[in-house]
Amino acid sequence: MDGLAMLRQFIQIQELWELYGSSPLHPQTQRWCFLDLDNSSVDDGYYSLKMRGGKSSSLKMVEAIKSPPTKKSRRERNRDKLPSTASSTEIMEQHIWKEFPEDLFEAVIARLPIATFFRFRSVCRKWNSLLASQSFSQHCAKVPQVYPWFYTISHEDVNNGAMYDPSLKKWHHPTIPSLPTKMIILPVASAGGLVCFLDIGHRNFYVCNPLTLSLRELPPRSVRIWSRVAVGMTLNGNSTTNGYKILWLGCNGDHEVYDSVKNTWTRPGIIPPSITLPLSLNFRSQAVSIDNTLYFMRGDPDGILSYDMASGVWKEFSIPPPPHLTDHTLAESDGRIMLVGLLTKNAATCVCIWELQKMTLLWKEVDRMPNIWCLEFYGKHMRMTCLGNRGLLMLSLRSRQMNRLVTYEVSSKEWSKVSACMVPRGRKRQWIACGTSFHPCATAVA
């Protein structure tokens, strides 16, 4: 709206006020001018400060401001959160809200946290059937997702996944098995709220929405030898309503793509001769997808292999790995390709984060786990598994006696400790074997 049009509108509205008899100088209209210094807005204030880490010119200044908050202990942060929970216990006046129009419920419910939405499904039949509603699905697609959840499998209970919700900092356990199979199934990829599973013998693929247990068993692939494969998953659009594609890739260059719309596997071609074979794929690293391209980590030569799902083009990038590196995996944040791994020198081990410099094709170290946490690993033989490699990373650090879980938010460079996953209603801790991150979407259908 240009200035003149706005002014015109404003004047006409003034006239309307006179018509309806309300005073334009109502005290409420002045309210927003007051600077609110309570905790909740301060929280918002420095949260967006953290987001600015990407700009190089202001990086130094921003880091100086934000370094105290990132090292804050979890207890302190929880204390800061208390004022916002106070508002949720506010009494809602029935005489106002009973007039709330039916068609607006969907817009409100779509914005509730997932756990709350599941709880309110038992309010009435209409709310219970929202998952199947097309319009509700559309509302959900419009709500921006901030944090992914993590679907993990533990050594103690390989048949039931446990999910970690980083916004509530809680583990959730299912009451019925996630997948109706007797085999051990591991999560290998995810897209749009759906998780792709592969059984431990590398034979059958399954796609499932962990929240609603909407499940699809994929048709068998056209191979006779089931060797280890790397898997990538992409969406045909913004949500699962347009379908999704899954690619598997073997070390000899064999690959196939599954299209959920056609429900078939197809061989899009052979891998071009320019790509060095055998692939020496890093199977511990999950693939990364940015727009419609999948990126895999490979060795001999070390680097990245990319596949464009739309055009079917393969590309290879030779990138020297950082020295003394072990247990490394690819990660992604805002379209940037990252690497996370253990750096071991003498007896000291540290978790490091690198970003790929696209112009030079070199890894540049951008962050490390705080020293004080790394001290715990000194002199121990550590292994690391990445349980989620998109935006918010979750890492499992294991030695013989312990299993530490950490999350790292790439954009804000914030490290957080994760409480151990406990056996439901017990005091025993579970050791996390593997996992993947996914964006919780109640309406995604496999």
Added chain:
Amino acid sequence: MVIKHMIEDDCADNGIRVPNVRGEILSLVVAYCNKHGPVQNDSEDNSRSDELKTYDADFVKVDQATLFHLILAANFLNIKSLLDLTCQTVGDMMKGKTTEEIRKMFNIKNDLTPEEEEEGLIWKNLVVASTPEGEEEFRGENQWSYEIW
């Protein structure tokens, strides 16, 4: 956009009739649009988004009746960002309530059979975790684990 269309279609010369929206609510909506309307170039993006976040947080600090009318207005006038903001606020108010409190508040009848109610609760712990009582149960567990770390 609704008013903008009216102006563009040149039927606004004698004043726009907005019969579904009360005067004081409309003044708030106009203020919101004026604040969010102008689009800045990239370099000012960050400070502006902080400013807008603070503005939005204060904007919804109104009594429930006003909030109610703001939602209806945003919906009628088709102002997406205001609808997002106000719906989010109502959602935040609903979060801590039990299902019975929700039914009372919106005057909704419970037409589910007990079997149907149980059906949806696959992730029981997921459900439990979000009620105030559930918080206590889980806080105990998490606390212990945190100390081990």
